[in-house]
Amino acid sequence: MQNVVMTSGLCKAYGSRTAVQGLDLCVPYGSVYGFIGPNGAGKTTTMKLLLGLIHPTSGSIRLLDEELTPQSRLKILSRTGSLIESPSYYAHLTAAENLQLVAGLKGAEAKDVVRVLDIVRLTPDARRKVGQFSLGMRQRLGIAMALLGWPTLLILDEPTNGLDPAGIQEMRALLAEMPRRCGATVLISSHLLSELEQIVDHVGILNKGRLLYQGPLAGLQQHSRGDVALRLLHPALAAPVLKSAGLAGLAREERGEVVLPPLKEAFLADLVGSLAAAGAGVVGVSCRSRSLEEIFLSLTKADGETGVV
Ligand code: ATP
Numbered sequence: 001m002q003n004v005v006m007t008s009g010l011c012k013a014y015g016s017r018t019a020v021q022g023l024d025l026c027v028p029y030g031s032v033y034g035f036i037g038p039n040g041a042g043k044t045t046t047m048k049l050l051l052g053l054i055h056p057t058s059g060s061i062r063l064l065d066e067e068l069t070p071q072s073r074l075k076i077l078s079r080t081g082s083l084i085e086s087p088s089y090y091a092h093l094t095a096a097e098n099l100q101l102v103a104g105l106k107g108a109e110a111k112d113v114v115r116v117l118d119i120v121r122l123t124p125d126a127r128r129k130v131g132q133f134s135l136g137m138r139q140r141l142g143i144a145m146a147l148l149g150w151p152t153l154l155i156l157d158e159p160t161n162g163l164d165p166a167g168i169q170e171m172r173a174l175l176a177e178m179p180r181r182c183g184a185t186v187l188i189s190s191h192l193l194s195e196l197e198q199i200v201d202h203v204g205i206l207n208k209g210r211l212l213y214q215g216p217l218a219g220l221q222q223h224s225r226g227d228v229a230l231r232l233l234h235p236a237l238a239a240p241v242l243k244s245a246g247l248a249g250l251a252r253e254e255r256g257e258v259v260l261p262p263l264k265e266a267f268l269a270d271l272v273g274s275l276a277a278a279g280a281g282v283v284g285v286s287c288r289s290r291s292l293e294e295i296f297l298s299l300t301k302a303d304g305e306t307g308v309v
Pocket of ligand 1 (some may be wrong): 004014018019037038039040041042043044045046191
């Protein structure tokens, strides 16, 4: 599959603070790609880099099959729509008037204004002044502005920020249908995987400026193991083994099983060997599945030294 966004070793430092380091981003054409990470992970910085709003400290960016350079930037941006932070608009003008202004700048037609209003479900409010709009309506107007000119790539930085649950639901539905309705690939950021997991097909998990996982959403589940449950004939004999493996405080008992946090495979194999040697009688080892949000949280939490994943 070809990529609409590709970065190679992308780094951005603000003085001595590194915001993004060694990022190799691959966003496939036609995907809805969720760029997920906790506050301060570097999502906005990356999106600003992709739009040429700030310059990388090192590394390169390819967008829409072209290297992003000062010469190619305008051409690339004419095929890109974006919403970074909150949208800009004239509060004393109506939604339709704001869109007509942007359409003029982008060389879009009057009928496109009608169509984007319909896509973001603002047609009934088209003649209202934007100053009277709710936050969710303003976000939808921002997306309508980004859609003018029918971009190949839409870059949206936390468009669900500040929305109520109904607004989030509506925004999700809107974004999920973008590739089909408008032919646009969507790169969207959020600090919550749960907010996007129903609509994205690819994810990049970012933490402290680095990608921890990138690929199909389905692969994330396989990428990370869940808690380990051990069925033992003599659980009392397990305690010293767990203690010497550094797991004493991490083990819990559930329905007759000893449950441990996710463990690296080689570590688990050694542990089972030690438990067997100590006479604990290992009769069952199973790995539980975890929700995507749990996987995300464990990925973004620092690795321990105990073999815990
Ligand atoms: P959030 O979810 O809170 O919006 P984010 O993932 O978008 O976070 P960024 O805004 O990209 O994160 O910030 C990444 C890091 O870069 C943070 O440590 C932030 O303080 C720093 N940073 C961002 N912009 C600047 C700037 N203009 N000058 C100095 N440091 C900055």
